[in-house]
Amino acid sequence: MAELDISHKKAAPGVEQSRAVATSPSTPQSLYAKHEKLYPKLAKGTFRNIKWAAVIILLGIYYITPWIRWDRGPDQPAQAVLVDFENARFYFFFIEIWPQEVYYITGLLILAALGLFLVTSLFGRVWCGQACPQTIWTDLFISVERFFEGDRNARIKLDKAPMSAKKLFKKTGKHVTWLIIAALTGGAWILYFHDAPTIARDFFTGHAPATSYIFAAIMTFTTYTLAGHMREQVCTYMCPWPRIQAAMIDEKALNVTYRYDRGEPRGPHKKGATWEGRGDCIDCRQCVAVCPVGIDIRDGLQLECIGCALCIDACDEIMTKIDRPKGLIAYDTDENVQRRIRGEKTSYNLIRPRTVIYALLFAAVGGIMLYSLLTRSVLDMNVLRDRQPNYVQLSDGSIRNGYTVKVLNKATKAGEFTLVVDTLEDPVITIAGQSGADNLLRVPADETMDFRIYVAAKDVSALDQKTDYRFILTNVATGAAAEARAIFISGGPK
Amino acid sequence: MAKKESQKDPQEIETTGHEWDGIEELNTPMPRWWLWMFYGCILWAIIYAILMPSIPFLNSYFKGTLGYSDRAAVLEDVEAMHADRAVYASKLSGANLEDIQADPELFRYAMAAGKSAFGDNCATCHGSGAQGFKGYPNLNDDIWIWGGTFEDIRETLTVGIRAAHDDSRFGLMQAYGTDELLTKDQISDAAHFVLSLSGRDDDAIASLRGSEIFRDNCASCHGDTGIGDKMQGAPNLTDEDWLYGDTLEDVYQSIYGGRQGVMPNWNERLSPETITALAVYVHALGGGQASAPAEPGTPNDP
Structure with missing residues (x-):
């Protein structure tokens, strides 16, 4: 891709044009593509706030859950959520499952799949963008990176700069913090498989079973690698869900959408110049700068997009600055874009055969499972x-x-x-x-x-x-x- | 999605140049880290092959620098299992039934060990479910020729019946016909009488004649009323159970030719623990009888 020479250009008065280039897809010359490092810029706005909330709540659930106690009587495990491999039992608050009742786990997986289908057909990949562990930990790791190395431009500059004491300190600080978070993640993982207070003590006194150390090490390694270094590569190349989503999303599904009917033709805009005959997109590339997967949302919905909606925040901020209406990038449907082009009225319909069927299936499976759990004989x-x-x-x-x-x-x-x-x-x-x-x-x-x-x-x-x-x-x-x-x-x- | 391609320079999208019905094949490159993972796997395989047993030779194989062997690991597990079992085994040998039953874990171990030993050693004659066959007693029922207490069963297992052991249980059912001790008519009459003891005979005159022959020849072991004697291994002739059959021909045959069923003495082949476990198992098959309190002369140490 040709390097854009935009160093002194302004997209509009008061708006710096970003140097950001969508790295994916790129134009390949070789059989193998070099990994283009991303420097996602910090976005500010509604969706960023939702993401902060998701990070705090979901990490909180992950770290606190094993410590919740639940009284089951003497000689019974007192942990609310426990996967007890040694005695072949699974405990979840008031629920206890024996190996022959593993169909409950199957049911749970079916519920999870149907839930994912339903949400995806309604709002696109909100799971990927807001709730997936890969997203949560990556977000946390990027925050750490930002804390030590600064925001996008500072990070790019730092990576280009020669090694110095200051750079060494920043890089070391980042990686050490990452490793600490990774170790805490791996450490919390094993708490789900043993009595948490006991295994925590045993872990540090060297009395925990070998599997605990092995799994803690594996989870530490994967967290550090996947959240610190692999990031969007996991979503683009490893995860099957982006491929499956294509079957879930149709032209009526809400998605993070660049409204090209309103944005095109794009181009820098001088203050006071007319908006007649041109689109609202001033080509500032802020949407690309904040993107954690390195795509240009203006190319339309793509395989790589995880639906985090940070580009909406970035674009809204710019639209406010140049005094244009918000929502050039917004949650919208393909169909509505087409309708506006044709001059028709837009409409959002969440209730469609697809969503109704998913919802009914979800309710049916959930109902059956709940009934069988409540009537389960002891x-x-x-x-x-x-x-x-x-x-x-x-x-x-x-x-x-x-x-x-x-x-x-x-x-x-x-x-x-x-x-x-x-x-x-x-x-x-x-x-x-x-x-x-x-x-x-x-x-x-x-x-x-x-x-x-x-x-x-x-x-x-x-x-x-x-x-x-x-x-x-x-x-x-x-x-x-x-x-x-x-x-x-x-x-x-x- | 429609915009994506229109916005791009057509040369930007690389295809393989293949086209089928207007569908072109993208030539998207693989991420390079994927290649590194591939090399990593090769490296791992090489290291693994050096550390672990890997390369077969004609008569041997490369044992790996760590010296790991599945076979040795299994043997270690077997050793560990023997060590675990030794705890139970030491408790078992010489234990009496009350002690074993008082310890549910020990009882379960004895049952499991007994069942397995039964399948290996006893099922050939007594059947896999100890149901017995003609001439080989059913061990499920409550009919015992040599006694059905735990101690009796253990003694029978240890010394056998008409077996090579010096103290083997021994009872003689003589061959009254073959040895010409009785005539055929006398034997027939005796058979009628024996069957009448459990209400099976309809020839009252023959059985009346037989009663005298019985008193003179049979009562010394089987008792005047025919209820048998466990001390001598003389079966009860008044019950429903017939080891060699309950027809007139069967009983005639038993008196004519005698019966000398053999149960081997297992003390030479099985350990005292195993014999105790077998006794627990057989006793629990359903017909085991309660031990008489403080019975003198019952060997406690097989």
Whole structure:
């Protein structure tokens, strides 16, 4: 791309023209493109403020969440959000999920995907621009960079300047701060997988498991690299979402849009000169200067655009300065731009078949998950009948069947359970390893136990060779019950 | 989006020059850092190949400078597992059932170890579910020829029945026909009587004749009423269970040819811990009987 010689030009009185050039897409000569370093300028305005708020709130959630306590009773983890790999449990406030309930995680992923679809079809890539961890940490790292090295022009100058004590100090300060933030990020990550206060202490006394150190190191490295050095390269080249978004966004979706119907033809403007016959864009390139992904929004919606809307802030500031209406760059739809060109009335419709369907799907999946969570049983039982032998005849002539009964006590308290069966008359139920008088199944809190259960029936003459019946398990203390179907075999081949 | 291309110098957008139905292929360059990652992966592969076992030779392989071996790692794990199990094993040998049942963890270990040992050693004759076959007792039921307490089962496992062990359990069911101790008619009458003990016979006259033959020949072991004697391994003839079958032919055959079923003594092949675990498992199959309080003469140390 030809270097623009604009060093002394003014876009309009009182407005410096920026040297900013969109680096992406560039004109390639080689098979490999050199990474053009970006120097995003600090924008000021509504969307920048929203971004500051997002950075503070989301980072706050990330760092504070593992420290929130939640009482689940004795011997149970007291952490509100905990992924407990050792005991194969996931805790989220009042929710506890066992490995066999991993479909809740699937549901959560479906919800996340539908939510993303919905938001994207309404407002474009707000996730990318405001909430994605890559965006949040990059924003934080750019702020650090700005703190040490100054804003855009100062940073460009510093990078061109020869190494000096001052430059060394600024660069070192930046990288050390980045590494500290990265280490805190990696450190907070492992808090989600162990009891936070315990692992924090163990981590510094050298008693934490090796995986904790490894993952803390990996997360430190990736945070430092991705947020400090890779930045927009992650969004442009690594992330699949920019490609998927094309299917979500249509001409009716709100997007960060350069209203070229109003902006063109563009060009520098002298104070007092007429605005007749020309567009409002004074080609000051402030929109390019603030862009964190290095594109020119005036080229239209592009793959690289993460929808952070900082160019709206930058342009609005200029429009105010040159006394033109705000919103040359604004949230708008492709369709409205076309309408204005044709002289038609613009309209915004958020309620479209696409958004309604996404919203309904979101509500349906969310509803199903909520219902199944609220009605989730804390007691479950599986019954597996012995097949060899099918039945046993005892010396008194009665017939006995053997079963393996698996009791899942998902409650946070140890439970004592009675086991009874229906249909059979006067069944004798015995538990292997327990004396006849002791007929309670004992399962510790939040555990699964297998029991060998024998059911004997004295008079089987009235029974079919195969009798369907049920096992009924009842918690003595709480009355919670679970049922399981079973078969009693009273004759035929052993 | 429409503006993008119109604003650009057409030469700015590089294509490969290929065109299909008006669709051109962009020649967008790859970011150079991607190339560095590729080189990085190659470097990683080389370092890995030097550190870890990697290159196969004809009779051996390059073992890597770190000397890591999956095989050695597995053996270490096995050692660790043995060490873990040794704790339970030392508790098991010589323990009695009450001690084992009082420790649920130990009981579960014994059940698991017993089940696995049963599958390896016992299932061949007694069946995978210990259901038994003709001549090989069903271990699920509550009918025991040599006793069904935990101690009895452990003793039977240790010394066997009619086995090579010096203290092996031994009971003699004589071959009354083969050895010409009784005539065929007498044997037939005795068989009728034996079946009548559990209400299976309908020839009252034959069984009346048989009752005398029984008293003279069988009662010494099986008892006057035929309820058997566990000390001698004489089965109860009055119950529903028939190890060799409950037809007249079966019973006739048992008296004529005798029955000399063998259970090997396992003390030479299995450790005392394993035998204890097997006894726990078999006892818990459903027919295990409670131990008689302080029974003298029951060996506690197999």
